[in-house]
Amino acid sequence: MKLLILASLLGLSLAQFNPNTKDGKTAIVHLFEWRWADIAAECERYLGPNGFGGVQISPPSESIVVTNPWHPWWQRYQPIGYNLCSRSGNEDELRDMITRCNNVGVNIYVDAVVNHMCGAGGGSGTHSSCGSYFNANNKDFPTVPFSNYDFNDGKCNTGSGNIENYQDVNQVRNCRLVGLLDLALEKDYVRGKVADYMNKLIDMGVAGFRVDACKHMWPGDLSVLYGMLHNLNTKWFSSGSRPFIFQEVIDLGGEPITSNEYYGIGRVTEFKYGAKLGNIIRKWNGEKLSYVKNWGEGWGFMPSDKALVFVDNHDNQRGHGAGGASILTFWDARLYKMAVGFMLAHPYGFTRVMSSYRWDRNFVNGQDQNDWIGPPSYEPFSNWWDNGSNQIAFSRGSRGFIVFNNDDWDLSVSLSTGLPGGTYCDVISGQKENGRCTGKQVDVGGDGKATIRISNQEEDPFIAIHADSKL
Ligand code: QV4
Ligand code: CA
Numbered sequence: 001m002k003l004l005i006l007a008s009l010l011g012l013s014l015a016q017f018n019p020n021t022k023d024g025k026t027a028i029v030h031l032f033e034w035r036w037a038d039i040a041a042e043c044e045r046y047l048g049p050n051g052f053g054g055v056q057i058s059p060p061s062e063s064i065v066v067t068n069p070w071h072p073w074w075q076r077y078q079p080i081g082y083n084l085c086s087r088s089g090n091e092d093e094l095r096d097m098i099t100r101c102n103n104v105g106v107n108i109y110v111d112a113v114v115n116h117m118c119g120a121g122g123g124s125g126t127h128s129s130c131g132s133y134f135n136a137n138n139k140d141f142p143t144v145p146f147s148n149y150d151f152n153d154g155k156c157n158t159g160s161g162n163i164e165n166y167q168d169v170n171q172v173r174n175c176r177l178v179g180l181l182d183l184a185l186e187k188d189y190v191r192g193k194v195a196d197y198m199n200k201l202i203d204m205g206v207a208g209f210r211v212d213a214c215k216h217m218w219p220g221d222l223s224v225l226y227g228m229l230h231n232l233n234t235k236w237f238s239s240g241s242r243p244f245i246f247q248e249v250i251d252l253g254g255e256p257i258t259s260n261e262y263y264g265i266g267r268v269t270e271f272k273y274g275a276k277l278g279n280i281i282r283k284w285n286g287e288k289l290s291y292v293k294n295w296g297e298g299w300g301f302m303p304s305d306k307a308l309v310f311v312d313n314h315d316n317q318r319g320h321g322a323g324g325a326s327i328l329t330f331w332d333a334r335l336y337k338m339a340v341g342f343m344l345a346h347p348y349g350f351t352r353v354m355s356s357y358r359w360d361r362n363f364v365n366g367q368d369q370n371d372w373i374g375p376p377s378y379e380p381f382s383n384w385w386d387n388g389s390n391q392i393a394f395s396r397g398s399r400g401f402i403v404f405n406n407d408d409w410d411l412s413v414s415l416s417t418g419l420p421g422g423t424y425c426d427v428i429s430g431q432k433e434n435g436r437c438t439g440k441q442v443d444v445g446g447d448g449k450a451t452i453r454i455s456n457q458e459e460d461p462f463i464a465i466h467a468d469s470k471l
Contacts, residue, residue: 208244
């Protein structure tokens with residue numbers, strides 16, 4: 001009997017290290033900020049046929065909607081509840097995507113943000129991705145429900161209530177990470193609500209979770225939480241399969257909290273991997289490619305069967321999180337492809353490829369002022385202008401810009417187009433053909449402004465330019 005218990009415990013303890021991929025596939029891709037409908041199509045047309053084991057998706061839970069800056073990608077790391085609606089789609093679209101991806105052998109791993117709710121400065125109201133009411137001021141999240149009693153503030157020993165010193169393990173777990181309201185995960189009630197959220201996703205067919213901000217949760221609480229999770233849905237996974245768990249813990253050394261506190265209960269992100277590989281491929285600090293002969297544990301990384309590895313992630317590809325200047329990203333295309341190719345070829349760790357979107361960077365004193373920009377799928381109606389009469393203009397994100405003159409006099413004005421600098425063909429009076437404009441053209445300055453002139457005598461007194469009509 002004792003042997004049986006040992007075997008089952010061993011089975012339990014090893015299970016959440018197993019990604020549950022079909023046919024032993026060894027790589028997943030992070031489709032950061034992709035919409036559920038687009039992921040479903042991508043599973044069927046590309047990821048399934050090309051041997052991807054799965055997709056990490058952006059947080060599907062209801063989050064705050066931030067307007068300053070405008071709808072940043074990071075608003076999805078500020079939950080206000082666990083309803084399944086977000087910029088990527090609603091619950092039905094999520095369910096459909098999970099089904100379609102599973103049906104072509106591509107697993108879905110959910111980015112679970114369960115250490116906290118929204119920022120303390122999140123205000124109150126229904127500025128949320130499903131429109132649910134919340135009040136960050138008094139920690140009231142009725143859609144769960146969570147109340148003031150479900151947060152850690154009483155256990156935080158800093159003046160600000162925020163984490164102020166990463167050398168103090170109690171602060172790191174019990175205080176607010178950049179002001180994010182910190183959940184009390186030692187409470188059965190809170191664990192129960194979080195487990196309900198994750199179990200709903202498991203029952204919908206997901207294969208596991210990236211658990212966000214694990215450094216900020218006690219391993220003991222996480223271990224209890226993982227034990228509350230259902231087995232995977234037997235429609236797609238063998239009976240008794242446990243959810244794959246990979247925990248975000250940034251450990252580059254130098255802090256009292258280390259990866260090995262967590263890799264007994266699930267895999268852990270190995271941030272040393274991308275930082276070191278970037279140095280090697282860039283040939284910085286005297287590093288040479290030939291040095292990777294003993295790549296893996298020989299370089300001080302955690303045991304291979306505990307590690308989730310990547311070249312860059314959604315944080316450090318845009319200067320958030322950790323890894324520093326050596327991190328290779330799509331901006332360094334030639335070196336980046338070598339790094340990704342090496343990672344996928346080498347046996348160390350379970351590998352994750354990064355796939356997100358391009359944004360216009362704007363460095364000021366070495367800091368990208370646009371590091372917050374969300375995905376292009378969201379094209380806000382913005383840069384509205386009017387003259388109080390019958391002349392108007394507006395843009396659609398950074399993709400399009402249109403101006404109308406329906407007054408009985410000329411329009412002549414400098415306007416913000418929302419578009420990157422360059423020369424654009426007006427697609428009302430003509431179009432872009434063989435590298436030139438057959439009609440009018442509009443010159444947009446580096447500041448995104450353009451001087452627009454439209455006579456009220458014109459046959460078509462309006463102008464339209466867009467990203468694909470740029471010379
Ligand atoms: C601001 C002030 C705070 C103030 C607070 C009051 O900076 O001092 O107390 O307002 O409300 C955004 C803003 C940040 C703001 C915060 C709360 O950038 O300025 O604080 O919201 O309003 C992402 C982004 C963060 C973003 C956060 C929440 O990176 O910039 O903060 O989402 O929207 C550590 C952790 C590690 C973490 C990493 C970034 O150990 O776990 O920092 N990585 C994960 C995710 C990451 C995400 C979070 C954790 C939080 O990968 O994407 O942060 O869920 O290393
Ligand atoms: Ca915490």
